[in-house]
Amino acid sequence: MKDFDKTEWALVIAFPVLLALMVLLPRWLVNYVQISMGMGLVALAVMIQMRAGLVSFGQGLYFCVGGYAAGMADKFLGISDIFLILILAVAASLVLSGVLGLLLRRYREIFFAMLTLAVSMILFSLLSSSHGLGSTDGFNLPQASYLGWTPTGETGTAALYVLTALLTLTSAALIHRFLRGPVGKIVEAIRENELRVEYLGTSAHASVHATYMIAAVISSIGGVLWAMSLGHVTPEMANWTTSGQFVFIVILAGTGNVIAPLVGTFVLEVLRVYAVEVSPNTWQMILGIVMLLTIVFLPKGLWSLLERASKRSLPHEHAQEQSQ
């Protein structure tokens, strides 16, 4: 733990904080914290691709793969063990992203966005017209079990919350490591200038492919956690509007840090809840206006607010970072 940086320490501290929130916050708000973690993982996946300059408008594909893996494991195999489900979801998303990545890694900018969208919409359409899987009504998921232990009621909810928090924070920490590692650096260089990366003797395609697969895996984990906590899956998970929402979360939150999309998801969710409450008929307008204000005043996302605050309060440390 010696080599932990600030972000990793923050993620470590976040665990007891999240546990405390579970006890302190009212139950309904804990729900939003919990689903925000599942969705936040998908936003995180969108973020690491955005670091490479790739905007995925179809991340809902793997969100949906995770959700349906959980649902179908129970429906067809009778599996409700969350660890087995996670393994299934990760395996499914690895295979799918491995194959699709061969095609997608050649694409950049809007073409990457639209191709990811197309693939995701094909899954959406297939699920929507499949009667066996409940069509657009989707179907319900079982209570999660943990290696033979099946808690119900309050204990069940709490167990899933703890596991969600643990998995989300661990994934975020691993992603943080990844972004600081060699592939992470290459990926950032690809966004700046892909040609130069190739001239340096590295394969941009391979790095993009790896990033795409990692993004797929954490999205499917997010899908499992989200679906298990809401107890229901529908093809809507793969719809482009769902994927678009993740993109907007990332742009609003900023790509500066792995924590940003996680917090951003929650902030946007709470914002939506209050917008609906204040004005059930025109909540979209409130959301739009807040988005515009954020972009006008914080073009680098909500996260830049925090960075600015820390710059002010810790001028020394910052100066040191700069000199390193």
Place this chain on the structure above:
Amino acid sequence: MFTTVAIILDGFGFAAWLFLSSVGLTLIYGVMRILNISHGGFYALGAYSAAWAIGLYTQTGNTIALTYLIIPVAAIVVGILTGLLVERGLLRFMYGHEEVLMVLVTYAVFLILEDVTKLIWGTESYVAYQPAFWLGTVDVAGIPYTIYKFLIIGIAVAVGAGLYWGLNHTRVGKLLLVVIHDREVSAALGINVTLFFTVTFVIGTTLGALGGALTAPEISVVPGIGAEVIVMAFAVIVIGGMGSIGGAMIGAVIVGFARAMSVHLYPPVEMFSIYLVMAVVLAVRPYGLFALAEGRKI
């Protein structure tokens, strides 16, 4: 026999609608490099204002013929008003931001337009079928088609040809092509890029509103029609090549025929035919069919 004729006519009919709904989007992207999600909002505003105006007019009992004038007038009024308001009031402060941030800006505008539309016209549907019915139908191979459909096809061709001529044979159009190819160089040449942006955006929104206004007589204008049009229009212009007018036309024809063929030959794939076409085209031609050449910047 029936089926072949039907596929051709339905294909072109749907393609005309697709082209009219997406040409404004490709124009704005070509010139301004903005993927304009609020396009859906302009489409809806055009549809609502035309349906509303036609409704008011037909209550007076005067000849239906004049409604064909109401449609373009409604579109132009909406296009100029909202286009200027959005570009001058908001977008011009945002130029220079990353493309992806601009997508979010236009998405926010779209959300606001959705609710503005709802505040003005409510959630009840508006129908303005008179222009679509008044011209009657014509039988082709035993199947009746509305003449209005042929009118739409004609307008789509005219709009496409007009834009092509305007871009390639007028001074303003040629200057615009320069801006499309290289914004920095054209600014250095003394072209007023800001003015071109404003004009382009207003034309783009007017075309979006026109798409909606022309569709209004055939549909029921309800909340949410703007959202439906966005992805469809994106797909069309990506298939054709972003920023290319001719590409949008070809893209519209391909998607239109794909849909008509699936409906007539194998209905279950209708729902995702458009995405399948997009995936296949991009797999073969990664930048769409008529992509503009981009310089490599090392």
Place this chain on the structure above:
Amino acid sequence: MTHSTLSRISSHWLAATLALAVAPAAMAQEEKTFKLGVVSFLSGGASGPFGVPSRNAAELLADAINNGTVPAPYDSVGFAGTLIEPVFVDEASKNVVADYQRLVQKDEVDAIVGYNSSGSCVAIAPEVEKLETLTVMTACGTSQIFEEIVTEPHYLFRAASHATMDNVAAARYVVEHTPAAVDKLGEIAGINQNYSWGLDSWRDFSASIQVLKNDVGIANEQFPKIFAGQYGAEISALLTARADVVHSSFWGGDLEALVIQGAGRGLFGRTQMVLTSSDTAIHRLGRQIPDGTIIGARGSYNIYAPDSELNSWFRQAYFDRYGVYPVHPAYQMVNAMLGMKAAADKAGEGTEEAIIANLKGLSFDTPGGIVDMALAGGHQAITGTSYGTYKFDKDTGLGTVENIVSFKAECINPPAGLTSQEWIKTGFEGADCD
């Protein structure tokens, strides 16, 4: 404005949001009211035809109940004296389940009515029993709610019949009451939206037709995407298929577009159209709906509502307040709320427990006729329904229906203990149609 003030404002805003969130939602109230969550589509394509009419009906009825102005037997004030306080929520949300939980836990509602989409209903059904809050669903097409998802309900009710009824009745109307179509009935076709509602509706209708009349073929099946709006190719396909009957469960804007485009091209003249959810289109389209089209209203609502004091009061009060006559989603909302009132009045107290105990198995009067909570141990309503053919009255300028046939609830709903699918397969075993 400097950056520091900006960030301060932003952080204040965040803090305020969180503070609001944690603050206890229900402030001390002087008098105990019955807080009723009302969920319906307030945005998107389902808001116009379904969501807003049902929201309006809830608003109208809450006021009328609180003032005691509903006709007998509902002329007493409130839910047995307790005033209703409605909270309106948009059903269009990606997190329908979390929003439900918030309504229960944050807004601390005593009960919830609403939900129009089957997707929402399927998602929240298990949650209702977990959170132990009285929830009366007003619509949803799907029959799975009590047949598969919540088989032993306590808190969950549904005050409307499911969509199986619409399509069984439509099939019966075609086969038993439309001689012109039946004589030559050889093939049917359908155009339905490609999602649960459309797929289920077509499955039930085509299966029922085939049970009622042997050797009926299927000429063409179209499943366009929901909200597609452009049906040119589909209409051509249906025109070339030349089926004797074309069934559609389209609703809202899609339905109106189909009528405009289909009528314009003579589809309605060439074939007998059956529109199962089309009463919402009548006042919009008027003479554009061709005479003879078979119209359904998802129950004996709107144009099919019986001539009763309750119905005339409701139609007039709704018209006076909103400028249009109520359509079937408004009637369905009224079903749910009057059911709750009837249960509360019967118990003599307006509490959640009292309503649950007394709504179970209750049979009560509504503007749309009798609602009988007969299925799923008294939690799922069955109602009768009506079909008829359209007739535009040139003198009044209003759309009307003629050749009306009303079906008893027992004729077109499965008996307790049998799922809808099994029931159709058995050839409507035990159906009581006399």
